[in-house]
Amino acid sequence: MADYSLNLNASLTSEQQAALEDHALISALQRAEAGAYETLIRRFQAPVYNLAWRLLDNPADAGDVVQEVFLKVFRNVNSFRGDSSLRTWIYRIAVNEAHNKRRWLFRHRKGETGIEDVFPGDDNREAPLVDAGETPFDFTMNREAQLLLEEGLAAISPAFRAALVLREIEELSYEEIANILDISMGTVKSRIVRGREALRCYLANRLNPAGAIDLAPAPVKWGLETGNLK
Amino acid sequence: MEELNCKSVRHNLWDYAAHTSEASELGPAELTVAEYTAIDSHLDSCRDCDRCLADVSSLRTGFRHLPVQAVPPLVQTRLQVIASRERSRQLLRMNPGAWMRDKLASAMMAFNHFLRPYAVPATGGLLSSCLCFSMIAQTLQLRPYLFDDDMPIGVFTEMSIADVSPFSFSGKDVTVQVTVDASGNVANYENMPGTKPTPEEYEEICGLLLYSTFTPAMRAGQPVSSKRILTVQHMNYKIDSRGLGHRD
Numbered sequence: 460m461a462d463y464s465l466n467l468n469a470s471l472t473s474e475q476q477a478a479l480e481d482h483a484l485i486s487a488l489q490r491a492e493a494g495a496y497e498t499l500i501r502r503f504q505a506p507v508y509n510l511a512w513r514l515l516d517n518p519a520d521a522g523d524v525v526q527e528v529f530l531k532v533f534r535n536v537n538s539f540r541g542d543s544s545l546r547t548w549i550y551r552i553a554v555n556e557a558h559n560k561r562r563w564l565f566r567h568r569k570g571e572t573g574i575e576d577v578f579p580g581d582d583n584r585e586a587p588l589v590d591a592g593e594t595p596f597d598f599t600m601n602r603e604a605q606l607l608l609e610e611g612l613a614a615i616s617p618a619f620r621a622a623l624v625l626r627e628i629e630e631l632s633y634e635e636i637a638n639i640l641d642i643s644m645g646t647v648k649s650r651i652v653r654g655r656e657a658l659r660c661y662l663a664n665r666l667n668p669a670g671a672i673d674l675a676p677a678p679v680k681w682g683l684e685t686g687n688l689k
Numbered sequence: 690m691e692e693l694n695c696k697s698v699r700h701n702l703w704d705y706a707a708h709t710s711e712a713s714e715l716g717p718a719e720l721t722v723a724e725y726t727a728i729d730s731h732l733d734s735c736r737d738c739d740r741c742l743a744d745v746s747s748l749r750t751g752f753r754h755l756p757v758q759a760v761p762p763l764v765q766t767r768l769q770v771i772a773s774r775e776r777s778r779q780l781l782r783m784n785p786g787a788w789m790r791d792k793l794a795s796a797m798m799a800f801n802h803f804l805r806p807y808a809v810p811a812t813g814g815l816l817s818s819c820l821c822f823s824m825i826a827q828t829l830q831l832r833p834y835l836f837d838d839d840m841p842i843g844v845f846t847e848m849s850i851a852d853v854s855p856f857s858f859s860g861k862d863v864t865v866q867v868t869v870d871a872s873g874n875v876a877n878y879e880n881m882p883g884t885k886p887t888p889e890e891y892e893e894i895c896g897l898l899l900y901s902t903f904t905p906a907m908r909a910g911q912p913v914s915s916k917r918i919l920t921v922q923h924m925n926y927k928i929d930s931r932g933l934g935h936r937d
Contacts, residue, residue: 491779496772504768508760522764529768533775537782601754608751627752633719655703658748 481545488536500529503546506629507553513624514557516613520564524556531556543638550629551639554621561617611661619654626651698731698738702745705729709746846907848915854900860890863921869903871912881918894921 487495507528511521531552539548612620625636637647704719705728720728732739781788848869863886868877875898880886886894906915 489779491776491783493776496776500765500768500772504760504765505757508764509758512758518758518761521758522761522767525760525764526767526771530771530775533772533779536779604751605755608748608755627749628755651703652700662748 478544482541485536485539485541485545488533496533499532503549504529506546507549510550510553510624510629511557511560513612513628514554514617514621515560515564516609520560524553524560527556527560528553544635547631547635547638550625550631550635551641554625554639557621558617607662607665611658611665614661615654615657619650619657622647622650623654623658693727693731695731695735695738698728698735699741701728702738702742703749706742706745706749848906848917849904850919851902851904854897856893856896856900858890858893858897858921858923860886860893860923862923863890863894864918865894865898865921866916866918867898867903868914868916869905870914871905873903873905873912875899875901875903876914897921 484495484498488499504525508521508525511524511528512518515521515524528549532549539545543551612624615623621640622636625631625639626633631639633644633647633651636651637644640647642650701720701724705725708720708725732742781791851873863884864881865878865884866881867875870876878894878898905912907913
């Protein structure tokens with residue numbers, strides 16, 4: 460299999476090296492080299508699938524989105540100008556596709572009952588990658604925390620969720636998120652802050668339903684005293 | 690930098706936690722050094738904000754440890770299929786000849802698919818029409834004309850003289866227009882312009898026409914009234930020794 464990672468100059472920064480790798484990969488895709496397709500899929504299928512999964516909270520829909528994303532990437536690779544990084548471009552397509560999918564689901568899947576709802580005990584999500592060294596107690600606590608966090612993410616507004624996922628899980632910069640979501644940097648920051656606040660409120664209500672949480676200056680109630688997420 | 694209050698510190702706690710995290714690869718653009726220092730000094734003096742930082746850090750850790758979902762094998766297989774198909778398309782775009790051949794093949798296939806729904810109905814219709822025609826053809830009256838004495842019924846035949854009057858005409862040649870009715874009788878006659886018979890000639894013409902017999906004109910097999918111009922010429926009529934009449 461072709462390797463499109465470059466090691467031309469040790470003095471290059473990681474960003475510059477990534478840009479060169481992207482350029483080489485795009486050029487190979489435009490020449491229709493078989494290895495380039497393989498490399499692109501191998502590099503981006505898991506991140507795109509997880510991003511779509513976080514945005515849609517449904518593995519089947521995420522699978523559909525992944526296919527649409529790669530189809531668009533392959534078909535439009537000749538028109539990719541390189542104004543942004545390859546990852547930003549692909550993530551932008553993924554976010555747009557997830558948005559379209561969500562709208563389609565909203566219109567067409569009202570009142571629809573899936574088979575997974577008939578058998579609520581079945582969890583068709585893929586098995587998470589967990590550390591085998593942790594104790595059963597730690598594993599249970601971590602799993603509870605993860606499920607709570609995922610519930611919180613699924614509960615907040617899709618616009619805030621997209622910004623929050625790109626920032627906190629995909630660890631993109633504000634500028635990259637602005638490029639992906641096609642909004643201004645100020646809007647990105649606003650959505651992230653509001654998304655965090657919405658998530659905090661959700662978690663606070665779940666962990667301590669009795670009282671509301673003040674933003675400042677009172678200490679948050681969902682912290683160490685009531686249950687550490689760590 | 691001026692001293693921050695708790696609200697503004699908590700507003701930037703996530704970015705502060707990102708800076709302090711060893712695993713973070715975020716650049717320094719989100720927080721300036723002065724902001725970082727100010728938040729750092731505030732956290733040293735504010736226990737509540739410090740607890741908030743711990744919670745933010747734990748949340749960030751929670752985010753980072755969210756399970757990575759493995760791509761289902763079915764999706765991976767579909768991606769391989771998509772990649773293979775799109776690579777073929779890309780190769781076709783790079784080769785105009787192959788692209789033309791592919792488009793031609795696609796057009797042919799589309800044409801075949803377009804005709805396929807009509808193939809069975811068209812064949813059935815043709816066969817059934819042939820069958821019906823062969824059954825009906827036995828009963829059709831398509832005999833050809835085989836009779837010599839058949840009278841054409843679709844044409845007009847002029848009136849004609851069946852038998853000439855036995856009376857002679859002693860005058861000069863006269864042209865008259867005779868009207869014969871459907872039963873073959875003379876209904877009227879008129880002198881043609883330029884001819885003016887004498888009264889004796891007029892009587893001879895009347896006798897000649899009245900005692901001649903005519904075959905009426907026929908239209909579509911039916912006798913009809915018609916007009917015809919006749920020229921009456923001078924005739925000598927002799928009777929031989931046996932009593933038979935002869936024209937000169």
